[in-house]
Amino acid sequence: MSARRGLLALAGAGLMLLMPSLAHAVAIERIVSPSGIEAWLVHEPAVPVVALNFSFAGGASQDSDEKAGAASLTTNMLDEGAGDLDSSAFHERLERRAIEMSFSVGRDFTYGSLRTLKENREEAVELLRLALNLPRFDAEPLERVRGQVLSGLRRASTDPNSLASRRFWATAYPGHPYGRENRGTLESVARIGADDLRDFARRVFARDGLKIGIVGDIDAKAAGEMIDRVFGALPAKGDLRPVPDVTMQGQGTRSVIDVDVPQAVVIFGAPGLARSDKDFMAGYIANHILGGGSFSSRLYSEVREKRGLAYGVSESLVWFKHSAVVIGGTQVRADRTGDALSIIEQEVKRMGEAGPTADELAKAKSYLKGSYILGLDTSTKIASQLIQIQNDNLGIDYMTRRDGLIDAVTLDDVKRVAKRLFSHGLLVTIAGRPKGVTSVGQ
Amino acid sequence: MMTFAWRRIVPAVAAALLVSGVLAEADTAKAAPDGPKVSNFTLANGLEVVVIPDHRTPVVTHMVWYKVGAADETPGKSGLAHFLEHLMFKGTQKHPAGEFSKVVAGIGGQENAFTASDYTGYFQRVGREHLKTMMEFEADRMTGLILTDAVVLPERDVILEERNQRIGNSPAAQLSEQMDAALFLNSPYGRPVIGWRHEMEQLSRDDAIGFYRRFYAPNNAVLVVAGDVEAEEVRRLAEETYGKVARRGDIGGPRKRPQEPQPVASRTVTLADGRVEQPSLQRIYLVPSVATAAKGEAEALEVLAHVLGTGANSRLYRRLVVEDKLATNAGAWYLSNAIDMDKFSVSGAPRPNVTLAQLEAGVDAVIAAVIDKGITADELERSKTRLIADATYAQDNQAMLARWFGASLTTGSTVEEVLSWAQRIRAVTAGEVQEAARKWLDARRSVTGYLVKDKSEVAEKKS
Numbered sequence: 001m002s003a004r005r006g007l008l009a010l011a012g013a014g015l016m017l018l019m020p021s022l023a024h025a026v027a028i029e030r031i032v033s034p035s036g037i038e039a040w041l042v043h044e045p046a047v048p049v050v051a052l053n054f055s056f057a058g059g060a061s062q063d064s065d066e067k068a069g070a071a072s073l074t075t076n077m078l079d080e081g082a083g084d085l086d087s088s089a090f091h092e093r094l095e096r097r098a099i100e101m102s103f104s105v106g107r108d109f110t111y112g113s114l115r116t117l118k119e120n121r122e123e124a125v126e127l128l129r130l131a132l133n134l135p136r137f138d139a140e141p142l143e144r145v146r147g148q149v150l151s152g153l154r155r156a157s158t159d160p161n162s163l164a165s166r167r168f169w170a171t172a173y174p175g176h177p178y179g180r181e182n183r184g185t186l187e188s189v190a191r192i193g194a195d196d197l198r199d200f201a202r203r204v205f206a207r208d209g210l211k212i213g214i215v216g217d218i219d220a221k222a223a224g225e226m227i228d229r230v231f232g233a234l235p236a237k238g239d240l241r242p243v244p245d246v247t248m249q250g251q252g253t254r255s256v257i258d259v260d261v262p263q264a265v266v267i268f269g270a271p272g273l274a275r276s277d278k279d280f281m282a283g284y285i286a287n288h289i290l291g292g293g294s295f296s297s298r299l300y301s302e303v304r305e306k307r308g309l310a311y312g313v314s315e316s317l318v319w320f321k322h323s324a325v326v327i328g329g330t331q332v333r334a335d336r337t338g339d340a341l342s343i344i345e346q347e348v349k350r351m352g353e354a355g356p357t358a359d360e361l362a363k364a365k366s367y368l369k370g371s372y373i374l375g376l377d378t379s380t381k382i383a384s385q386l387i388q389i390q391n392d393n394l395g396i397d398y399m400t401r402r403d404g405l406i407d408a409v410t411l412d413d414v415k416r417v418a419k420r421l422f423s424h425g426l427l428v429t430i431a432g433r434p435k436g437v438t439s440v441g442q
Numbered sequence: 443m444m445t446f447a448w449r450r451i452v453p454a455v456a457a458a459l460l461v462s463g464v465l466a467e468a469d470t471a472k473a474a475p476d477g478p479k480v481s482n483f484t485l486a487n488g489l490e491v492v493v494i495p496d497h498r499t500p501v502v503t504h505m506v507w508y509k510v511g512a513a514d515e516t517p518g519k520s521g522l523a524h525f526l527e528h529l530m531f532k533g534t535q536k537h538p539a540g541e542f543s544k545v546v547a548g549i550g551g552q553e554n555a556f557t558a559s560d561y562t563g564y565f566q567r568v569g570r571e572h573l574k575t576m577m578e579f580e581a582d583r584m585t586g587l588i589l590t591d592a593v594v595l596p597e598r599d600v601i602l603e604e605r606n607q608r609i610g611n612s613p614a615a616q617l618s619e620q621m622d623a624a625l626f627l628n629s630p631y632g633r634p635v636i637g638w639r640h641e642m643e644q645l646s647r648d649d650a651i652g653f654y655r656r657f658y659a660p661n662n663a664v665l666v667v668a669g670d671v672e673a674e675e676v677r678r679l680a681e682e683t684y685g686k687v688a689r690r691g692d693i694g695g696p697r698k699r700p701q702e703p704q705p706v707a708s709r710t711v712t713l714a715d716g717r718v719e720q721p722s723l724q725r726i727y728l729v730p731s732v733a734t735a736a737k738g739e740a741e742a743l744e745v746l747a748h749v750l751g752t753g754a755n756s757r758l759y760r761r762l763v764v765e766d767k768l769a770t771n772a773g774a775w776y777l778s779n780a781i782d783m784d785k786f787s788v789s790g791a792p793r794p795n796v797t798l799a800q801l802e803a804g805v806d807a808v809i810a811a812v813i814d815k816g817i818t819a820d821e822l823e824r825s826k827t828r829l830i831a832d833a834t835y836a837q838d839n840q841a842m843l844a845r846w847f848g849a850s851l852t853t854g855s856t857v858e859e860v861l862s863w864a865q866r867i868r869a870v871t872a873g874e875v876q877e878a879a880r881k882w883l884d885a886r887r888s889v890t891g892y893l894v895k896d897k898s899e900v901a902e903k904k905s
Contacts, residue, residue, distance in 0.1 A: 026499070046498050047837045088764070091754040095824050098831030117834055144763060144770075147793055151770040154719040160611055260717070262610040263603065295531070296547040305540075308599030311607050331607045363548055370550015374567050377499045377669075378839045 026376055028386065028396055033224040035232045039212035040386045040396065041223050044379065048118040050216035052128075052226070053383035055109040055391060057209025061177035061243045061322075062200065067192050069184020071204075073142075073149060074197045075103035075110060080141035082130035087141040090127070099124045101131065105182055108243075108321040109391060110204055115380060118217045121226070129230045132205055137194040146189060153186050160265040160331075160431035163257045167429040168267045168327070171250040177243060178323060206238035207231060213386025215379040245322045247271055250427040253441040257431040264337040264432030265329070268344060270421060272317050272324035275392045281405050282413035283421060284317055288364045289356045289414075290347065290422070291315025291328050296367070298351070302343050303330060309340045326421055337434030345426065352422030355415030369403050478837055480847070481673035482857040485680060487689040488661025492847050492857060493676045494668035496840040502669030503841045504576045505565040506584070507848040509664070510657035512637075513559040513630040513699055513781070519649055521637015524557040525601055526650045530564065531555075532593040534586035539593055542579045549575070559631050560697075560781050561852035567841065570670040577683040584663070584687050587654055594647040602643065605636050613715035614722070614893055621891040624709045625726055628700045629782055659690035664851045668840040702728060702783055708885040710892065718895040720770075723798050724789035725805065725890040729882045731780035733854035740778050741866045742878035743786060747776035748825035749817050749875065750808070751788060755824070757808050758788060768796050768804045779853045786882065798892050798900055809883050816876035830864045 029041045060071045079094070079101055081087040094101060097120035103112045112132070116124035156162035166181055173179030183189070210231060214223050248271040273283040291299040291314050303313045315328025332340040356364070376382050389398050430437060481493040512523045533539030546553045551568035566576045609615045619634050626632030636642075665684060667676050705728060732740040751758045751774025758772040772790035788809070792801045836842050850860045892900045 044498055046496075047834070049835060049838050051838075088755060088760070092824070095753055095755060095828060098828045098835075100835075115835070117831055140764070144767075147770045151720050151791055157719050158717040263606040265611075293547055295543040295553070304600055306596065308596035309603070311600055311604040331603070331611070333603055333606065363544075367547050367550045370548075370569060371552065372550070373499055373501055373569065374550070374552055377496075377501050377567075377841070380838070 026382060026399060028399070029220060030396055031220045031224055033227040033232070035228045037207060037210065037212070037227050037231055039214055039223065039227050040390065041213075041218075041220055042215040042382055042386070043217075043219055044215060045217045047379070048217050049379055050114075050116055050118055050121055050124075050214070050218045051379035051383045052114040052212070052214050052230075053112070053380070053387050054210060054212045054231075055111045055387050056204050056206065056238070057109060058204035058238060058240045059105040059107050059109045060180070060182035061107045062204060062241055063177065063180070063184070065180070066188065067184075067196050068180045068188040069149065069182070070192045070196045070200050071105045071110065072183045073145065073189065073192055074135075074200045075105050076145050076149065077137055077142060077197055078103045078112075078131045078135050080145060081136040081138050082127075083134040083136075085130065086136070086138060090130075093123065093127055097123050099127060101128060103131075107178055107182065111387070113380065113383070121218070121222075125226050125229050132201075132230065133233055135197075135201060137197045139194070142194055142197075146192070149183055149189050150186060153183065153189065157186075158259060160257075160259050160261050160263070163259060164265040164267045164329075164429045164431040167255055167257055167431070168269065168427065171253065171255065171427060171429065172248045172269065172325065173246060173323070174249060176246045176323075178246065178320060202235075203239040203241075206235045208237045209240070210234075211387050211390040213383040213390070215383045215386070243322050248323060248325050248427070252425040252427070253439075254428040254430070254437075255439045256434060256437060257429070258433065259431050261432050262334060263331045264334050264430050264434040264437075265331050266337065266341065266344075266428065266430050266434075267327065267329045268315075268348075268426045268428045269325045269327035270348075270424065270426055272319060272326045272421065273417070274324050275319045277324075279413065279417040279420070282409045282417040285361065285364050285368065285406070285409055286351065286356065286414050286418040286421065287315060287317050287326060288368060289360050290351045290418075293367060296363075298347050299328070299330075299344060302347055303332075303340055307339070307343070309333070309336055309343075313340075313344070332434075334433050335435045337430065337432070338437050341428065341434075341437065348422045348426060351418050352424075353419070355411070355418045358411055361409075361411055361414055365406050365409070368406055372399075372402060478843060480857060480861060481676075483673075483677060485660065485685050487685060487687060488659075489680070489684050489687075490664045490851065491676065491680055492664065492666045492851065493671065493673040494666070494840065494843050494847065495670075495672055496668060496837075496843075497670050500570045500670045501567060501840070502570050502573050502667060502671055503565060503567050503844045504573060504580070505563055505666040505668075505844050505848055506580050507561050507563045507664045507666065507852045508658060509560075509662050509697065509852045510562055510653075511558050511560040512633060512635040514657065514697065515630065515633070515653075517630075518641060519645065519653075520633045521601065521605075521635075521642040522645055522649055522653050523562055524635055524637065525598065525642070525645050526653050527555045527557045527562050527564075528597050528601060529589055529594060529650050530583055530587060532597070533588055534583050535588055536582050536586055537579065542583070545575065545579065551576075557635055558849075559635060560779075561849065563848055565841075565844075573667070573671065573676075574679045574683065577679055581683040581687055584658055584660065584684070587651070587658075589647050589651055591647055594650065598642070598645060601636070602639065605639060605642065608636060609634070613713055613718050616715075617711065617713040617891045617893050618724075620711050620713060621724070621726055621889045624711050625728055625785070625889045627702060627705070629702050630699055631780070631782065631784075657693060659693055660684055660687045661689045662693045664848060666844045666848045666851075668844040697781055699782055705887045708887075709889045711889060712892045712894065712897065712900050714894050714897045714899075716895060718893055720791055721798060721895065721899055722789065722791040722893045723801055723805070723890065724787060724893075725888050727786045727883055727888045728783050729776070729786040729887070731782065731784040731853070732778045732850075732859070733781055734783055738866070738870065738874055739878060741870050742874040743776045743882065744778060744829060744867065745822065745825050745870045746812070746875050746878050747774045747786065748829060749821045750774040750812065752825075752828070757812065757821075758790065758805065761808050762790055762801065762804045766804055767793060768801050769793060772805075779849045779855070781853050798894070802890070809879065812876065812879045813883065817872050819872060822870070822872045822875065826867055826870065829867045833864045
C-alpha cells in the first residue's frame with residue numbers, strides 16, 4: 001500500500017525542478033592519492049567534522065571452520081594497541097581528541113570508520129595508520145576481548161533471536177562459510193591465537209581490495225595525503241582464500257528450537273538476487289511491497305494492522321558476493337504463531353502468483369525514489385553509502401542514475417521476479433514454544 | 443574493543459524511549475559558539491517552535507513533542523500514554539485510518555513515534571518540499587483523532603506483543619523493570635512506560651480518548667523542525683497549519699507529580715532465570731535531573747558518569763576489566779533529561795569464576811576512591827573534551843539535534859540551556875565531580891540488581 005495518490009505524484013514531479021537534485025546535494029568526486037590510491041570524496045565544509053569510511057575485500061568468510069570468529073576478533077583488537085602504544089595509551093590518545101574509530105566485519109568485507117573533528121585530523125590519521133599497519137595484538141587485551149566475545153556468545157546461547165538466526169544461516173548454507181556466525185562459536189573463539197589475527201590482517205589489509213569514502217570538511221589535496229598516510233604502506237595485493245558461489249538450501253523446511261519464552265521468534269527466507277542480477281531493481285521493488293518500508297507493506301498490514309499478531313514484521317533483500325537471500329522476521333505470541341505463519345506464507349505465495357498491482361508498483365517506486373536522500377543526511381551515512389556503491393560496482397554516477405533505474409521497471413518485470421523469488425516456499429526457523437507448530441522436512 | 447550497550451549516544455538525551463497564527467513573542471535566533479543557528483518562537487495558541495537549519499541535504503526532520511508521558515497517567519492505567527501513541531495512527535475525521543502513513547510512504551518519507559516517562563513524540567523525515575503537508579496532517583491529528591473499537595482492540599494486542607518482545611523475552615529487561623519499581627518509592631517513574639501487563643489488557647477506547655483530550659493541544663506541545671529550512675518559512679507554515687488549532691485553557695501548567703521521599707535504605711533485587719548464561723550486576727542511584735539539580739550539579743554528574751564508566755580508560759573499566767580481571771565489561775551512565783529525579787547507573791558483568799559479590803566489592807571500591815580522593819585533572823580534561831565534542835558531532839545529524847532539543851524542552855529545559863551545554867560542561871571542576879559523587883552515590887539512594895541463572899549465585903554474598 002501506500003504512497004501518494006496520483007494527484008500528489010504529479011505535484012511532486014513538478015517540484016523536482018525547484019528542489020536541488022540529489023546530484024547537487026551529494027557531489028561525489030573521484031580522487032587519486034599521490035601514490036595512486038583511489039577514493040570517493042564529498043567535500044562538505046558546513047560542519048567541522050571529517051568522516052572516513054573504508055572496506056577491504058575479505059571478511060568473516062575468510063575464517064576457517066576451526067578458527068571461526070578470527071576476522072571478527074581481529075577487528076575488535078585493532079584499537080587495543082598499535083606501534084609503540086599499548087592498549088591503554090592508544091585509547092587515551094583517541095579519547096584526548098574525541099576521535100571515533102571503529103571496525104567491523106561482514107561476510108565478505110572488513111569495514112573501518114573514522115570520525116574526527118577537523119582540528120584533530122592529523123592525530124586521527126596517525127592513530128588509524130598505526131591500527132592498520134602496526135597492530136600489536138598483545139596478550140592482555142586479547143584475553144580480555146576474547147572474554148567479552150565469549151560472554152556475548154554465552155548470552156546469545158539462550159536468546160531466541162540469536163537462536164533462530166543461527167539456525168537459519170546454518171540451514172541455508174551448510175558446510176559453507178556463509179552458514180557460520182561471524183563472531184564464531186564458544187569452541188572456535190577459544191582456539192584463536194594472536195598469530196591467527198596477524199594472519200588475517202596480512203591477508204586482508206591490502207590495497208587491491210580497498211574502497212574508500214571520505215565526507216566532510218576536507219579538500220581533495222588533503223584527502224589524498226591522508227589516504228597515503230593511512231593506506232600507502234599496505235601490501236599491494238591481498239592473499240584471499242577463494243569462497244565458492246553457493247545457493248541457499250532448506251527451502252520448504254521448518255525447524256523449531258525449544259526455548260521457554262512467551263513469544264516465538266520467526267525467521268523466514270528464500271534464495272534472493274545477486275546485486276548484479278538484471279532483475280535486481282524489480283526484485284527490490286517486489287520485496288518492498290511485500291515486506292519493506294515502515295508502515296506500508298502487505299505483511300505489516302496483514303500481520304500487525306489487521307490482526308495484532310505481532311509488534312513488527314518485515315522482510316528484505318540481502319546479497320553477498322557469492323549468494324543472496326530474501327529474509328524476513330517477526331516475533332509473535334506463542335499461541336498464535338501458526339496463524340501468523342500461515343498468513344505470511346499466504347502473502348508470499350500470493351505475491352509470487354500474481355505480483356503487485358499497478359497502483360502498488362507506482363507507490364513503491366515513489367517511496368524508493370523519495371526515501372534515498374534520507375540515508376544521506378549525515379557524513380557517516382554518506383561515507384558508508386560511498387563504500388556500498390563501490391563494492392556493488394554501481395559506478396560513481398549511481399546516485400543520479402538510480403531514479404531512472406527505478407522508473408524503468410515495469411509491472412511485468414516485477415511479476416516475473418516475484419514469481420522467481422516467492423513461488424518456491426520458504427525456509428522457516430522458529431525459537432520459542434509455538435503452539436501446534438512443529439519442525440517439517442528436516 | 444567491544445562496544446558497550448550502555449555507552450552514551452546523544453549528549454544529554456539518553457531517556458529510555460519506546461520507539462515507534464500570530465506570533466505571541468518575537469522570535470530569537472540563538473547560536474552557541476560554533477553551534478547551529480537555532481530559532482525559537484511561540485505561536486499565539488501557545489505552540490512552542492524550534493527551528494534548526496541544516497542545508498547540506500534537501501531533507502527536513504519534522505517532530506511534534508507533547509509534554510505528556512507515562513508519568514502523567516492515572517494510577518491503574520499504566521501504558522496508556524504509549525497506547526495512545528500507537529492509536530494516533532488510526533485516523534481523524536478529515537483523514538481516515540492509514541491515510542497519513544500512506545502519504546508519508548508515497549513521498550518516500552520515514553515516520554515513527556516514541557513515548558517516554560515525560561514526553562510523547564511523533565516525527566517524519568521527508569524531502570523539504572513536503573514539510574507543509576506533514577504539518578497539515580500532524581496539526582489535524584493534534585485534536586481530530588477518531589477511535590473505534592475496530593482499530594483499538596487489535597492495537598491493544600500489538601502493544602501486548604510489544605511488551606513481550608521488549609520485556610517478556612528478555613530476563614535483563616525484566617530485571618530492569620523491577621529495579622525501577624524498587625527505586626522509585628513514590629514517583630510514577632517506577633511504572634514501566636510500556637505498562638504492566640494486567641493493566642494494559644484493560645485499556646479501552648474511552649481511556650485513550652480521555653487521555654488525548656486531557657493532554658493533546660498546541661499549548662502543551664513543542665514543534666521541532668530541523669533541516670533544509672529557515673525560521674521564517676517554518677513560522678509561516680506553522681501559522682497556516684498548527685496556528686489554526688485552538689488553544690485549550692486547562693492544560694500546560696506545571697507538571698506536579700508525587701515526589702520521592704528522602705531514601706533511607708539500600709535495596710536489592712534478584713532475578714533468577716534459567717536463560718541467564720551471563721550474570722550481571724547493575725546499581726541505580728536516585729539523582730537529580732537537569733531540571734531538579736542545583737546549578738552545575740547535573741553537569742558534574744555527566745562528567746562523573748564519563749570518568750567512572752565510559753570507554754577503556756574509565757575507572758570502572760580500567761580497574762575491574764583490565765587490572766583486577768573481575769569483569770568482562772563495566773560501565774556507567776547518567777540520564778539527565780527528566781522533570782523529576784532521574785537515574786545514575788553503574789554496572790558490570792563478571793568473568794567466569796568471579797562471583798557477583800566479588801564484582802560488587804570491586805565496584806564499591808572504585809566508587810569509594812572517587813568519593814575519597816576525587817578525580818585527576820587529566821581525567822577531567824579528557825571527559826570534558828569528549829562531552830563537548832559530542833555537541834559538534836551532533837551537528838552532523840539533524841535528527842539527533844532535533845531529538846536533543848525536543849527532549850530538553852519537554853523536560854523543563856530551555857533552548858538557551860541546550861545551546862550553553864558545552865560551556866556548562868567546560869566549567870565543571872574536579873571538586874564538583876567529587877562532591878557530586880559524595881552526595882549522590884550514597885548506597886541508601888540505590889537499588890542493586892542481580893541477574894543470575896540460579897539464586898545460589900547471590901546467596902554466598904550473605905555467608
